[in-house]
Each structure stands twice: as C-alpha cells, then as structure tokens.
Amino acid sequence: MSHESFSSYVKVSFLLIANNPSCTNFAGLSVGEMVTTPKFTLLEVMSAIELMEPKMDVGVGASHLKTLDDAIADGLYGDDMPMQLAVMDATLAMVVAWLEGSSLGTTVWTNVMLANVAKITHPLFHPFAAGINLLVRNIYSLVNNVGNLEELPEDFNPQNLFNNQTWMHRRDIIIMMREQMHALERQGASWSKETGSRRAVEICTACSARLEFVTLMLDIMSYLMPPEIENPHFDHKIYVGGHEPISEKDYEDLEKLRLEDAEEQREEPKEDTVEDTSPGKKEHKKNGKKQKRKKNKKHAKQAKKESPKTSPTKPEEEKPNSSSANPAESEDVDDEEEYMEDEDDCSSCDDPAQFTPNFQFAAVLSDRLIQISHLIKNTVILGRRGPDNEDGDYKWLMPFDSKACVRMIPACFPRSVKYPTRMEAAVWWTECAQRIYDLSRLPPKSTKDINMLFFFAQQFTVKSCVFTRSLLQVIMFPTDAHLMGGNTTCAEPIEDSLKNNFMPQVLDKDSPVHDDPLARQLYLNFLNQMSKLAVNVYSSFGCNLSRQRDRLEMALEELAHIQFYAGQVEKRTDEVMIAAKMIDSSGKEQNSSFHSIASFVFHNLVGIIHYYFELGFRMDLFVPYEFPYIFWFLGEIDAKWMMTTMERSQEIQLNYWKGSSLSTTLNQRRQKEKQAREADLKRRFVVHQFNVLNQYAISLICEGIVKLSVILIRKGIVRVPDGGDEAERLRFERRFEPLQNLGPPLNVNYEQFKAKTRIDELYQVEMNDLIDAAAENFNQAKANLEQLDNTVEQNRTNFELLQITKSNMVACRLLKMMNLEGRKVEWTYPEQLPMYPYLSIK
DSSP: OOSSOTTOOOOOHHHHHHHOTTOTTGGGOOTTOOOOBTTBOHHHHHHHHHTTOTTTOTTTTOSSOOOHHHHHHTTTTSSOHHHHHHHHHHHHHHHHHHHTTOOGGGTGGGBGGGGOGGGOOOTTHHHHHHHHHHHHHHHHHHHHHHTOOTTHHHHSOOTHHHHTOOOOOHHHHHHHHHHHHHHHHHHHHHHHHHHOOSHHHHHHHHHHHHHHHHHHHHHHHHHHSOHHHHOTTTTOEEOOTTSOOEETTTOOOHHHHHHHHHHHHHHSOOOOSSOOOSHHHHHHHHHHHHHHHHHHHHHHHHHHHTOOOOSSBOOOOOOOOOOOOOTTSOHHHHHHHHHHHHHHHHHHHHSOOOBOOOHHHHHHHHHHHHHHHHHHHHHGGGSOOOGGGOOTTSTTSTTBOTTTTGGGSOSSSOOOOOOOOHHHHHHHHHHHHHHHHHHHHSGGGGGSSHHHHHHHHHHHHTTOOHHHHHHHHHHHSSSSSBGGGSSOBTHHHHHHHHHHHTOOGGGOTTSGGGGOHHHHHHHHHHHHHHHHHHHHHHHHTTSOHHHHHHHHHHHHHHHHHHHHHHHHHHHHHHHHHHHTTSSOTTOGGGSTTTTHHHHHHHHHHHHHHHHHHHHHHHTTOOOGGGHHHHHHIIIIIIIHHHHHHHHHHHHHHHHHHHHSHHHHOOOGGGHHHHHHHHHHHHHHHHHHHHHHHHHHHHHHHHHHHHHHHHHHHHTTSSOOOSSHHHHHHHHHHHHTGGGTTSOTTTSOOHHHHHHHHTHHHHTTSOHHHHHHHHHHHHHHHHHHHHTSOTTSGGGHHHHHHHHHHHHHHHHHHHHHHSOOTTOOEEEEOOSSOTTSOEEEEO
C-alpha cells in the first residue's frame, strides 16, 4: 500500500510466494481464507486486518478532528434558532443513545461543545451544555454507585473527561438556564411584536422548554438521590491558612477568611530561635495553642452556621458545649478535656444527616417534567431538518463529529451504534418522565408488605432504562438497608406479610411460642436470612433482564436454604405447643398455623420461579417446540402450587380468627375492634379467592397451550429438531437445571413430565378430538375469568388473559375447519403478558 493514498493498494502475492515456497497453493485461496506460517500466527493476521479498517481502527478518518473553533466557524453561533433547536434535540438524542447501551465517546461526546463548556460564549449553548454535562455526570454517578451495570467498565466508562472536569454548582447552572429562559421569553415576544408572526414565539418557547427540561431533571435527582451521589462538590474540603479544613460547599466567603488569617500572622511577634523553657513562657505557649484551637473551632462553627442547605437533608444538631467550668481543676486536665471536646465537636460536624428522598417536591417537579417532555415532542418539527429528512449521526449539525472524542472510545470490539432520531428521543424522554413520576409517587405505597414491594419493582423494571432502574434502587435504599432512608428495614414488610397471611405461633402474643426464648431466637435467625435475600433480590431489579435472570438463579438456591431456618422454627413451635399440651405429638396438624413459615417461604419460592420463567419469555428464550414441557410446568406445578399456598394461607387466617378471644367476645367496648378485624379479614379473603381463581384459570390456559403445541407439531407447522427422545430429555433437563437443588415437588424430571401429561398419547389421539380438548381448556379458563371483576384497573391482567383465551378458542375452530396450506400460523406474545401467547392464523 502506498504512502500517498490509503485507498490505493499494491499486489504483493508474488512476494509472499517467493519468500515462502510452502505457499504453492496461495493463488488458489478462496475469499475469506488466510495464509499462516509459524512466524505469522492467527493473532498477527487479526492485527493486520484491524489496521486501516474503519470499524476496527479508530485512527482511520481521524486526520482532522473537529474543534469548537471549527464549529463556530461553520456558523454555530449564527442567529439561526431552528438550527439551535436541532442541536439541542440532537444532544438529548445522544444522551438517549448512551443510556441505551452505547459508549459516551460514540454518543454524547460527539458534540464538541460538551468537552469545551468553559470556552462557550453563546448565551443559549453555554448553560445548556453545562446542564447536559452535569446531568450526564450525575446519571453516571448514580449508575456507578448502584453497581447494577456489569458492562460499566467498557460501555459506561467516562474515562478522562470527567476526571479533568471542573464542575459548576448545580444551583449556578440552574440560575444560568433560568435567566436564559427569561431572555428567550422576552426575545420571542419582541420578535413576535416586530414581525406579527407566532413562529418566533413558538421557537423561543421550544428552546426554553429544553432548558427547563434539564433543570427539572437536575432538581428531581437532587430530591431523590443522596448528595454524595448527586453533588460533585459534596464534602469537598479546602484548606485556608492554618485553619481546619472547611467544606467548600458550606463556606463561600473564603477570601475574607484568608485575609483574617494573614492579618493574624502579621500581628504575631516573631519567636526567638532559642526556646525559652521558663514556666511563664510554657504557660504562654499552652494558652496560645488553646486560643488557636478555640479560634479554629469558631471558624468551623461559623462555616457550619453559614452553610447553605443545597440538598434536601435534615439539618445537623449541634452538641452543647460540655467543658468543665470548675476553676479548681488543674490547667493540664482542663486543656486535655477541651482538646478532646474540640475533637468531638469537629467529628460531629462531619457526620452527614440521614438522607430521605423528598417525594412530595419530586412529585410536583415530575408532573411538570411530563408536561415539558410532551411540549418537546410536539416542537421537534420546529428544528432544522436533516439531509433527505434523515437525522443519521447528526454530523450535518455544526458541533457534531463522530470522531470528536475518538480517544475516549472504549478499546473493545466495535459495536454498531444506533442513533435515535430526534422524534424517537423525544418519545423516549416522555416515557422516562412518566417513569420518574411513578417513582416519586408509588414507592412509599409499595412498602406495606413484601408482596407489594416486589410486585411494584417487577412491573416497573420491565420497561425501564438503566437510569430509572438505578434511581429506583437508590430511592428504596439511599444509604443502607433501610427503606427510603427511614427507620424501616426489609424485615418489617416481610414480617407484616407473614403475619397477615400465615400468622405463625411465634408472632401470636397469646401463644406460648411467642414467649419462648429459643423460638424467638430461631425466628430472628430466619428473619435475618429472609431480609438479606430480599435486599439481594430487590437489587437484581436494577439490572437488565438478562442479569436479573442470572441473579434469580442464585436467589432460588438461597431461598431453598432458608427453608432450613423455617424448619427450625416450625420444629421448636411443635415442641413448645406439645409441652403446653395445646396439641399432642401424634396430631401436630392440630396447630392452627401448622407449617405456616414454611408455607410462606414456599409461596415466595414459587413466585420467584414464576418470574424467572416470565423473564425467559420476555427475552424470547423459549422456542415453540419446547412449549409442551414449559407450559406443563407452569400450569401443573407453578400455578397449582401457588394456588395451594394461597388456600393454605386462607385456612390459617380463618383458624386463627376462630381461635382468638376477639372473635367470640361480647364486650361492647371491643365490638368496634371486632368489626374492623372482621372487615379486614373479609377483604383479604376476597383478594385470596380472586388470586386462587386467577391461578386456576392460568393452569387451564397452560394445559390448552400444551395441547395446541402438540397439534402444531403433528401438523408440521412447528418442527422439532432431530435427535429423538434422548435429545428432548437433554433439552428438558437444561431448561429446568436451576430447579434441580430445590427438591420435590419443584424439582421435576423428564419421566414425571411424560407420565403426568401422557404426552405420547397426545401424539396418537385423533386430531379433531385433541383440538376439541384444547378448546375446552380455554373455554373453562374463560368461564373462571368471567367470574372475576375485570372492570377494576388493578385487574387489567385478568382482562388480558380473557382476551388470550378467546383468541385461542377462535384458533382452535380455525384449525379444525380451515386448510392451513399457504397460511401463516404463529404464536403471538402480548406485550403485557408475553408468558401466555395466543395462536394467530393469517
């Protein structure tokens, strides 16, 4: 290859043949084949291929990288409001591309303004670029602190730009943006008055909306995130003269403090080089040190007193001065006590207050954020159009260059970057604003019991991005295992759920088990293990679906191990009950809450297994020829055992109520309490009965899908890979491998599947009879679902299940009556319930 042009090549095949006589067949190589010798290995071949390949070599096409001066020369600062609006929208689109998995070097930092914020003099672009930079920094800090992105070192790596950045304070950035918003408002009104056109007002309002969007995002994050994550200046200590380190964010009049220190140094007389050891001089030096400590303490307290409250944290309480006032004490003791007191006071000043998310303020701002995001979506069309109406990688805009930050592109195998269009990004931000609004309203309501806590997290994370998933984690556990920074840990919702649904004897104050020390200790051991698992499982919801599924496999094993702790409590409960002669050794089932804790653990184990398979369907991991054993397990094992634990819960609650003194009391003073407990019990029974019928309908739907799957296989619509029964066994064992350590009834084998489903008979029965049997399953499921109240918003899942049953009933009729030749028959997976597909025939 010549030096003059990278596009010109020289044929060197004859040289290779001449230098390597063994390469006699070189001329006969096909495209894609390579020549290797002992001194030219495959690694060297790959290195040679990488050179000058645009996708592999970042230096290709980077002979001149665009700078801010180049962008300005191209007209970046021109009086072109549609172009400025397009630049702002393109920058927001690049943030979306970053949050969707691409690196900063190939997305956000392709805008040269973001790496040169301090040099920008444009009144609109300077505050906007500063705000975007801080927003990206805060999102990165959030995700990095939560630690839920295992690809962080590669794709999410900020590299040197963050390390060398001098961050402006959030309040200063917001003030700049709000001032520019007011300027845009005045400018739009002035232009409209001069031209009589509304377009000037619309464009100015659109630009102002982008600035307000960034300010709202920064403010909301400050209310929902601890300051050590959100504030780059948090706890930044500076040293002023001989004083103690002072927090830069808390003391702003630094120059005054420096002048005072310099003046004090000028007034102090110079000491002799020879030390005076007389008692009077020693006393003078000791008093001088004491006065200096007092002065330093005064400055520290002054800094603390004048500190602006920039984060929604509780103010710290100052400790009263507790130094001894007794003049009879020796000076040495007094000096030592005062020194220790100063140490304690300084340490107390540095203790951060417990952070608690401010949901009230965040909800107000989030509501406004939704309005602004819709305004942005509606005004994207006001920006300058791209060539051929295509946005592409936005190189047609002045500040964008795909190689602008080529040095910060991760050193990894190249990945294709999908840049969303400005409209796609606006829609994405609208959905993100709605998720942030949900986060500011729903988490406090979701901590009543463990079921609500996990249900909200499951539903929220299905469609969330890495930003909002991380935000959920830091909202729930801002600093430690305490929920939302309060005094509640995961143990309390676990105990509430256990008490309300399974009522073990150890939680019944009227039971002798409640006062048994060993039983209480065993219960606390169980609760600690359950709480640790709950935190681990909840943290998995901050990951993407693939990582969630991986972590749930470990959680299944841990939950199975917790059954041991539950069994210890149950065993001690039986011993105490037998010793108290409340039950006899031959009839442990007489205990109204027999195996209640074990049932609670098993109920949650089945629930996690269900979510594990749901993630598999959302990730499209299962293929139609696997449906017979997948849906057999979901219907025969998962749904029916979930139904059994719910019925057991209802039985325990009823037995406990009948055995309580409140249920039979005639005391008029307790009638109000009795009525309230009865109403609460009836409400819970209604919910339990609803869930039982729901699970029964699901088991029928799964049974029908198993038969439909067999029908499609027999008709040749779904083809099973070659390999016979042994290959099917291997596939079966691979799918249920995570359950192999759980034991019966959850650990199933291939023989059990064949015996329960009689799958071999299904392949032999008359086709129309099999279709009728599948239709009957769906019809029974439909009848059960219609008994439920599907008009309530919370029951919309049952309404969707009802539509699935109806669609599959129609498919059964078409399979029986229609010739399928030339028609497209496939499973369709509803967006809300991809776990229960329906058959579509087109």
